[in-house]
Amino acid sequence: MNLITALARLLIFPGLLFAVPAAWFFLWVERKAVALMQERIGPPFMQPFFDFVKLLAKSTPPRRGIGGMLMRAWPLLAVSGAAGAVGLLPVLPSSGGFEGDLILLLALLELPSMCIIAAGFSSRSIFGEIGSAREAALSVSYNIVFLLAIVSVAASQHTFRLEMLAALPASPLRWLGIAAILVCLPAKLHINPFSLPNAEQEIYAGPMTEYAGPELAMWELSHGLEWVAGAGLVATLAAPHVAIGWLAATLFIVLSFVLVLLLSTLAAATARLAIDTTVRFYWQCTLIFAVLAISSALFMRFRS
Amino acid sequence: MNLWKRLICTCRRRSPWLFHMNSGSCNGCDIELVAALSPRYDAEQLGVRLEGSPRHADIVCVTGPVTRNAVAAIKTVYGQVCHPKAVVAIGSCPATTNVFIDSRTLAGPLDKHIPVDVFVPGCPPRPDAIIQGVAKAAEILAEREMKPAETELPPTVEEARP
Ligand code: SF4
Numbered sequence: 490m491n492l493i494t495a496l497a498r499l500l501i502f503p504g505l506l507f508a509v510p511a512a513w514f515f516l517w518v519e520r521k522a523v524a525l526m527q528e529r530i531g532p533p534f535m536q537p538f539f540d541f542v543k544l545l546a547k548s549t550p551p552r553r554g555i556g557g558m559l560m561r562a563w564p565l566l567a568v569s570g571a572a573g574a575v576g577l578l579p580v581l582p583s584s585g586g587f588e589g590d591l592i593l594l595l596a597l598l599e600l601p602s603m604c605i606i607a608a609g610f611s612s613r614s615i616f617g618e619i620g621s622a623r624e625a626a627l628s629v630s631y632n633i634v635f636l637l638a639i640v641s642v643a644a645s646q647h648t649f650r651l652e653m654l655a656a657l658p659a660s661p662l663r664w665l666g667i668a669a670i671l672v673c674l675p676a677k678l679h680i681n682p683f684s685l686p687n688a689e690q691e692i693y694a695g696p697m698t699e700y701a702g703p704e705l706a707m708w709e710l711s712h713g714l715e716w717v718a719g720a721g722l723v724a725t726l727a728a729p730h731v732a733i734g735w736l737a738a739t740l741f742i743v744l745s746f747v748l749v750l751l752l753s754t755l756a757a758a759t760a761r762l763a764i765d766t767t768v769r770f771y772w773q774c775t776l777i778f779a780v781l782a783i784s785s786a787l788f789m790r791f792r793s
Numbered sequence: 794m795n796l797w798k799r800l801i802c803t804c805r806r807r808s809p810w811l812f813h814m815n816s817g818s819c820n821g822c823d824i825e826l827v828a829a830l831s832p833r834y835d836a837e838q839l840g841v842r843l844e845g846s847p848r849h850a851d852i853v854c855v856t857g858p859v860t861r862n863a864v865a866a867i868k869t870v871y872g873q874v875c876h877p878k879a880v881v882a883i884g885s886c887p888a889t890t891n892v893f894i895d896s897r898t899l900a901g902p903l904d905k906h907i908p909v910d911v912f913v914p915g916c917p918p919r920p921d922a923i924i925q926g927v928a929k930a931a932e933i934l935a936e937r938e939m940k941p942a943e944t945e946l947p948p949t950v951e952e953a954r955p
């Protein structure tokens with residue numbers, strides 16, 4: 490991947506120029522789906538954009554010292570992590586990439602939730618700390634399944650390169666992996682039934698309690714970008730390989746949209762689970778599938 | 794620059810986030826505020842969102858006749874909302890202390906303590922009246938200057954922490 494393609498991917502497609510409007514669109518879909526399920530009309534189409542600009546134009550409370558600097562830095566770091574993850578997705582055929590970019594993608598996808606944990610603790614609000622502790626517990630439980638699922642997909646197809654993975658035909662094992670990723674996505678995106686860290690009204694706004702104005706706008710944006718990255722990862726893994734650029738892009742967008750719609754409907758239809766139920770769900774029910782997936786992937790690898 | 798200002802104006806008007814503050818209300822007004830967000834009235838069409846944290850909010854909705862205990866809390870919460878902000882007093886209680894007038898446990902009405910932008914009268918007011926009040930407050934909010942006025946300085950860190 491040379492510098493120009495890398496920049497084009499990061500800044501234009503599927504990077505910032507595409508990802509930011511897509512993030513707003515997915516945030517709107519999330520709210521609209523809830524509204525429709527409750528037989529409401531719901532927010533207007535431009536709502537996430539209005540919220541974003543309004544928050545940008547609000548003041549923030551004065552923050553002093555290192556703690557204040559950190560509080561300003563976390564949301565920016567989260568946005569850049571999520572944007573980088575979107576930029577790495579191999580949407581267009583032969584768009585470049587390098588050996589091991591899957592690992593980089595996983596690291597970047599993890600960055601926003603790390604930032605959320607740190608943000609809650611550095612805001613020194615009691616609700617922020619409770620939210621962060623919940624986020625940490627949640628992240629420890631779903632990440633094992635998430636990582637095992639992705640590693641099993643990669644191991645079964647003998648590559649850690651995203652482009653190769655997207656180009657290879659899907660095997661049954663890959664579908665198992667995709668299913669496991671899908672189970673983890675609601676927790677990764679903090680939506681119902683796993684909306685524990687930012688449990689609205691229950692612990693105020695969780696790690697975000699002390700954030701205001703532009704910082705909060707960045708958190709909203711990073712949440713939207715996480716939607717794009719998470720749904721996009723599944724879409725690129727599940728989509729059949731097409732050689733034509735615009736067709737591949739359309740397929741990617743349609744598949745991500747369907748996924749977002751599904752996940753938002755799930756979020757609207759379920760209530761928040763308690764933390765112990767959530768942790769038990771991931772450790773007891775889904776871990777077994779992930780272990781099964783990875784052991785069969787390794788087994789197949791040794792046989793071939 | 795002018796275009797940016799107009800954009801901000803529109804966005805503020807279209808996305809008022811509320812923080813609900815109960816200052817000793819009988820719960821009638823609180824129920825009506827919640828009803829305003831329910832499927833029948835659906836205030837989310839105007840971009841209204843009920844926020845858990847005052848830091849995120851633009852409009853503080855105060856219900857109740859302001860008991861003596863609640864004064865400090867109201868002032869703290871008002872200080873925690875970041876500029877620009879507006880206050881909506883819901884019900885007759887915060888406006889006049891209503892049926893509780895002359896009670897020695899009260900320190901109302903509300904505008905003795907914080908500047909109020911919109912009063913929504915009624916005991917309790919109907920949800921449509923509340924929505925109208927919030928929409929009015931959002932319009933007032935949209936015209937607010939970026940710099941806070943003397944009476945509504947941003948909170949200091951000490952003030953903001955309980
Ligand atoms: S205005 Fe009426 S309904 Fe509302 S809090 Fe006061 S007494 Fe209750």
